[in-house]
Amino acid sequence: EIVLTQSPGTLSLSPGERATLSCRASQSVSSSYLAWYQQKPGQAPRLLIYGASSRATGIPDRFSGSGSGTDFTLTISRLEPEDFAVYYCQQYGSSPHFGPGTKVDIK
């Protein structure tokens, strides 16, 4: 079973700043089978990135994903007010798992 660790647990930033979120896997994630989701309070998660670096339909280009193997990164180039939320990484395959999440809050 692949265990995902996300860091930091909370990221306190101001609008306009760059956010860098990390997702580390306990073993290599095959074929970059990694996705990122955004969740706001009281809402369902929303897909941002799949295949480690492909943006989902309608996702602004300030969101980007990178990485391979065991280390993956979600970058938000310039935080907009609507970007303050919790972000989850997910590895997919025969037994999908999610990371514990990173909360991005307003400094």
Added chain:
Amino acid sequence: QVQLVQSGAEVKKPGASVKVSCKASGYTFTSYGISWVRQAPGQGLEWMGWISAYNGNTNYAQKLQGRVTMTTDTSTSTAYMELRSLRSDDTAVYYCARDLEGYCSGGSCYSSWFDPWGQGTLVTVSS
């Protein structure tokens, strides 16, 4: 637009069963699978399992094997998730989500990424 609409909130007693529905629209239902994910209050996301809307093949999370059953009704484009022998720690919001590239091969099934998600169904287990 692609949309998944789930059934309403449920309150159940320990030991009971719950069945949550997820009605799809805006796409060909049998072209994709459906995954179910739950989220306990204040907690993270837990994948529960996947079903192919094409042929009904399933892949359940090991910890839920024997307690969960996922089915589909292609005539109404609706997926169902039934969880039995409910416990207090099953209290959660349950989400269905379209699974974009899930498939089965060689006797094993695989899930992919999820988009979109249903609005969620709160299931409360309490005596």
